[in-house]
Amino acid sequence: MEKLTGACIIGQSGGPTSVINASAQGVIQTALKADCITRVLGAAHGIKGVLDDKLYDMGQEDPAELDLLKYTPSSALGSCRYKLADPDKDDTDYKRILEIFQKYNVRYFFYNGGNDSMDTCNKISKYMQKVGYECRIMGVPKTIDNDLNGTDHCPGFASAAKYIATSCAEVWQDAHVYDTGMVTVVEIMGRHAGWLAGSAALASLTGCGPDLVYLPETDFDMEQFVNDVTAIYNKTGKCMVAVSEGIHYADGRFVSEAETSATDGFGHAQLGGLAVKLADIIKQKTGAKVRGIELSLLQRCASHCASKTDVEEAWQAGAAAVEAAVSGITDKMVAFKCTREGGYKCETSLEPLDIVANFEKKVPREWINAAGNGIEQPFIDYVLPLIQGEANAPKENSLPRFAHLKKVLTTEM
Numbered sequence: 001m002e003k004l005t006g007a008c009i010i011g012q013s014g015g016p017t018s019v020i021n022a023s024a025q026g027v028i029q030t031a032l033k034a035d036c037i038t039r040v041l042g043a044a045h046g047i048k049g050v051l052d053d054k055l056y057d058m059g060q061e062d063p064a065e066l067d068l069l070k071y072t073p074s075s076a077l078g079s080c081r082y083k084l085a086d087p088d089k090d091d092t093d094y095k096r097i098l099e100i101f102q103k104y105n106v107r108y109f110f111y112n113g114g115n116d117s118m119d120t121c122n123k124i125s126k127y128m129q130k131v132g133y134e135c136r137i138m139g140v141p142k143t144i145d146n147d148l149n150g151t152d153h154c155p156g157f158a159s160a161a162k163y164i165a166t167s168c169a170e171v172w173q174d175a176h177v178y179d180t181g182m183v184t185v186v187e188i189m190g191r192h193a194g195w196l197a198g199s200a201a202l203a204s205l206t207g208c209g210p211d212l213v214y215l216p217e218t219d220f221d222m223e224q225f226v227n228d229v230t231a232i233y234n235k236t237g238k239c240m241v242a243v244s245e246g247i248h249y250a251d252g253r254f255v256s257e258a259e260t261s262a263t264d265g266f267g268h269a270q271l272g273g274l275a276v277k278l279a280d281i282i283k284q285k286t287g288a289k290v291r292g293i294e295l296s297l298l299q300r301c302a303s304h305c306a307s308k309t310d311v312e313e314a315w316q317a318g319a320a321a322v323e324a325a326v327s328g329i330t331d332k333m334v335a336f337k338c339t340r341e342g343g344y345k346c347e348t349s350l351e352p353l354d355i356v357a358n359f360e361k362k363v364p365r366e367w368i369n370a371a372g373n374g375i376e377q378p379f380i381d382y383v384l385p386l387i388q389g390e391a392n393a394p395k396e397n398s399l400p401r402f403a404h405l406k407k408v409l410t411t412e413m
Helices: 020-033 046-052 063-071 093-101 117-130 157-175 195-206 222-236 272-286 308-326 377-389
Strands: 006-013 035-041 055-057 107-112 135-142 181-186 212-214 238-244 290-294 332-339 343-350
Touching: 006 046, 006 222, 020 035, 020 063, 020 107, 020 135, 020 308, 035 046, 046 093, 055 093, 063 308, 093 107, 093 117, 107 117, 107 308, 117 135, 135 308, 157 181, 157 195, 157 238, 157 308, 181 195, 181 272, 195 212, 195 238, 195 377, 212 222, 222 238, 222 272, 272 290, 290 377, 308 332, 308 343, 308 377
Parallel strands: 006 035, 006 107, 107 135, 135 332, 181 238, 181 290, 212 238
Antiparallel strands: 035 055, 332 343
């Protein structure tokens, strides 16, 4: 296929991860080397940067600083949670995006994010096809939730899983210092999929894992939860619980008391306060000393605990997106196809955006125990290869050295 010459835009959106910038680096560095890509532009705060005509000229960045993106957490270009309307009902934003694409002769668009970001990517792709504007559009996966359809796993998940398991093991050690009784409830991110909370079970490999793990894939029963905790506490004097923020009752209501406090741009409830709520209930029922711990944002920005495997795969996803687009492919998301028998092997593949956008991949029910309060071995076997290796990020003064971008705003050619 004849090469398409023009500029490219890379944007990031949704919740950040510790390796999202590794994917951005893969896109940026690969695109800068492509002879058919005339300029590499970074969208400030995702698609909002395109709509606002706020684009950074990545070619003016110091190459050494771009190298550091691989070890810099969060979204270096800025993120957003902006939902594009159905173009058949309101095409205002799409007309504006087309206008910006034409202004800068953008012929390649790479969007780095999770479920909602792939929805944005899919809508833009279909609109450009509809109006006949040739632009190759690729989704670059990212989400600590690990719930993207069509891929074995998602960049960002493994590092978050490693942090969660490490933190749980460390908290377990602290909780066992005194000879007095104690119950610890650790709240872990995950609205509808329990991949993150399930990862707490990896701490069991150190001998310091949670006694109970609750995921949103099974209905939560408060009475049974109290009974589960009480039985273990009465037997050992200790109990550690890992619980997903998205656990819900049989009628679908979130257990979290903060479920209706706010919603994001896509209408998702912003959950929180679950650990404190459950801790209070356990204290009332048992009289035990109870601590409620919410790992919160640390799960997604803790690059000091990043998995080397995760970092490298994140970079490969970004590079693969550019290579595919330059070769003539569009309307796809980069995915991972992996094997674990006989040693872990992972390769990139491409999946249609249609099957990715707005679908959520859940933890298989058979990977959760029958009682719904623990993890089975297949889950461990799935996650363990993903968390391997240390990123060995550069440091100055024994502190992390993150990328410092100039973020030079681009001008029309």
